[in-house]
Amino acid sequence: MADFEVQPVNTSGIGVVRVGDGVIMVLVPTLDALILVTGLLGHSLVISVLTGRRRKDGQPPHSTDTLLLALSAADLLLLLCLPFHTAAIALGYWPFGSFLCKAISFLGVACSGASVFTLAALAVTRYLTVVHPAWAYRSRMRQHIKLTVVLLWAPATALAAPQFAFRTVSSSSAVYCFAFLSDFSQLLYSIAIFLCAFALPLGVIVLMYAKIYCFLRHAQRLGAPRMERYQSQVTHTSALLVLGFTLLWLPSYALMFTFVGGKGGATASHRALAVLARLLASSAAVVNPVLYVFMSKKFRRDLAALGRGRWADCRSFLIGCPHVCSPDTVQPFELDTTSQGGPD
Known part of the structure; x- marks a missing residue:
């Protein structure tokens, strides 16, 4: 049975798991197809509703709606990268050549980075809207949100640039889309990806929703009407957002550092963890519209x-x-x- 790579979608791809299990070669494409179809359907509904809301109101979209549209766009692009990795897993080698090896890896990191940065921007926007509504109105936040969406792609593109620069196709017993970096460069790149695309956005999300919770709790003590129910809803929603973000992304980064540290093995349990981490990271593009929109x-x-x-x-x-x-x-x-x- 030919070996092949299992690469978490959100990572740099520098960690490579050789998997020689025929069950996985069938199971992963099946689950990937389910993720792809569900994600495309969910984001199509999100885009239809948000654009329809704009046409109905006849006014510029709300800041949150603009960010949700940007989130759906980034997640859709990320989902479009998924079939290439799925095909490589099903075939047991990378069949798409050097340019697509670079391009798909670049898009995967850039889109996942833009998606995560947009989630952090959503948390900041909601904090300003709830806690400082007067300042948000005076600063014309709605008018500047489109520029913010564009600027969020700048750090995401910078994080993904090494993928296009250093990715290459390597041939041994089969053809793999492999990151051609030294061990030290891999470590630095992994740390940069982890800090910028996971730890920092997660910190911002936790901080913003914690501030919203404290503000609502204080308002409730002052006797604001209907604040208790609203506080409960915000608390449950915030907990789900933080928990979902952490559970979906953290396993991929843990796996990435395992391989950078040279501790990755080829045991059955390790292969199962690699497949699980990859599926969780891929599922983030499906879970986002559920947590942020359908709720x-x-x-x-x-x-x-x-x-x-x-x-x-x-x-x-x-x-x-x-x-x-x-x-x-x-x-x-x-x-x-x-x-x-x-x-x-």
Whole structure:
């Protein structure tokens, strides 16, 4: 059985796990396909609802909506890199050549970095909106948020640049997309990736939501109406965001440092951990819209309204078609849609 690489999507790819298990070569592509389909569907719904909300209001998008659109864009690009790694795992070697080896590795790190930085920017934006609304209004934060989104890609691109510069295709018994760096350079790069794309954003997220919690708790003690329920919602949501962020990204970084330190082995348990870390990192692009968008009551209402609007458009189209609008054809369609959980 040919060996192949298992590379966590969010890492530099310098840690390489040789896996020779036929079960994994079937299981990983299957789970990757599930992640890809679910992620594409989720982000498509997010983008449809957020852009539809903008058209309905006729006003510039809210700062949070702009950041959520940027998050979906980064995660979608990250998901588009997934089939290349999946194909390499299924085939047992890298079949796409040197340029795509560099480009896909670069995009993977850049998009995951931009996604993580956007999550931190979301936490800062929510803190300013809740705790300092007057300052946020005076500073015209909404007008500057697009520039912020663009600037977030600058550090993400800088972190990913070594991927394009040093990635290369190496050939031994098979062809691998491998990072061609010295051991010391690998260590420095791993530390930079860990600090900039995990530890620092996580610290910002924890700090901002902790400040929001303290502010709401203080407001509750002062007798602000309905603050207790809102504080409880914010507390539960914040805990889920921090927990999800940590659980999805930390295993990949732990694995990365294991290989940089030369402690990576080829045992069955280590291979299983490598596969799990990779799947968790890939799942971050699917979990983000669930945690940051679908948990919002406003978003769920907008999603239901979008579904009703699409159903109304479809029904109008059917009524306008003489070949489909007869009672014998329209009624079964309506009943079938409703029975499958349609908007009505």
